[in-house]
Amino acid sequence: MRVLESWVGAPLERFLDESAARLVLLMTTSGQVVAQHGFTRSVDVMSAAALGAAIMASTAELARIMGSPRFGVLVHQGAEQGMLLSGFDTPRGRWIGLVVFGPDTSVGLVQLFFQQFAEEIGAAAPPAEPHGPVLAENFEHDLNASLRALFGR
Amino acid sequence: MSQHEQALRRVSAVRGIRGVMLVSASDGLVVADVSMEDVDGRAVAALAASLCARLRRATTSAGLGVPGVVHLRGEEGVLLAVPAPNDMLVVAVADRGANVGLARLELLEAARVLG
Numbered sequence: 554m555r556v557l558e559s560w561v562g563a564p565l566e567r568f569l570d571e572s573a574a575r576l577v578l579l580m581t582t583s584g585q586v587v588a589q590h591g592f593t594r595s596v597d598v599m600s601a602a603a604l605g606a607a608i609m610a611s612t613a614e615l616a617r618i619m620g621s622p623r624f625g626v627l628v629h630q631g632a633e634q635g636m637l638l639s640g641f642d643t644p645r646g647r648w649i650g651l652v653v654f655g656p657d658t659s660v661g662l663v664q665l666f667f668q669q670f671a672e673e674i675g676a677a678a679p680p681a682e683p684h685g686p687v688l689a690e691n692f693e694h695d696l697n698a699s700l701r702a703l704f705g706r
Numbered sequence: 707m708s709q710h711e712q713a714l715r716r717v718s719a720v721r722g723i724r725g726v727m728l729v730s731a732s733d734g735l736v737v738a739d740v741s742m743e744d745v746d747g748r749a750v751a752a753l754a755a756s757l758c759a760r761l762r763r764a765t766t767s768a769g770l771g772v773p774g775v776v777h778l779r780g781e782e783g784v785l786l787a788v789p790a791p792n793d794m795l796v797v798a799v800a801d802r803g804a805n806v807g808l809a810r811l812e813l814l815e816a817a818r819v820l821g
Contacts, residue, residue, distance in 0.1 A: 655728075661734025661752030687750075 555703040556588040560608060560677050565590065568670035572663045576653035582606055586703060591653070595700050605651040609640050628660055635638065637663050641671035644678040716739040717796070720812055722749040722804020724783070728820065729795045731755050737794065745799050754787050754797045760790075775810055777816060790817035 554569065554577075556562045557587045561579065565588055569577065576591035578598065584606035605607050610625065616623045627638040637652045637660065650671070712726055716725040719742045725742035726789055727750070729735065734755035739747050765773050776787040784800040786809055796816045809810055 659732060659734035659752065659755060662756050663729075663750070665734075665749050665752040 554591040557699060557702050561588050564670050564673040564677060570665055572666040573658040574654045574663060578602060578651040580606060580649050582649060589703050595684045597701060600653060605638055605649055607636060609649050626664060630660060635660055637667060639667055643675050646679050710738045710820060713819045714738060716815050717765060717798055717812040719773045720805055720809045722801040724799045724801060727796050729755050731795045733791045735810055750799060754785060755795060758787050758795055786813055788813040788817045790820045794820060
């Protein structure tokens, strides 16, 4: 398990213990990764984060077209593994969780413990720090620093 | 009233039953429920399905076959679960003073009807 912000660690560890999830990716709505568990290659994390954020954006737009509030949870159930994608609000803005689980757990359990995890994150999150402008010269440095923190290299 | 609801209502009419639901056994999701007031049905469904799956693994490993009724007694009440056909479970949450014998019979009947 790798986290960019230490206060995410304890709730995420509890979620992993209770849900028996195989892979977890926690990201912002813009696809910036906050924490990951189970991924071994940074390219997979970046692809999954980008796709997860895009799927959530698409479902939010579908909800808007249908005139309903945004969808809370999206589940894809396969024969061997399932995937849960869910957005939740934190004091740091809206985050997205992507959880991949196998037959050793169930979508009900993953959903139940993910909701508890989201509540814990909401309660544990320190207030957002003011952001400066995103500069091109800082972007690559920040991205590399995040990937080093998430993969330990 | 649907057949599901009718079967669940018969169980919920038993004295001391706080709620009854039909749960998808492999997913742990609620399919239908009756009078689940003061009970977090989603949590009960997910955890009861997980418990039943583990018990099933334990009893089949021990050569005892599939559990017919799961009866879990807590300090404040009872949880009953009966496997039903089509990968379903009928789960009831009852008070400590509930008529558990009758509740078990009604749960087994509900499981039979729902099959």
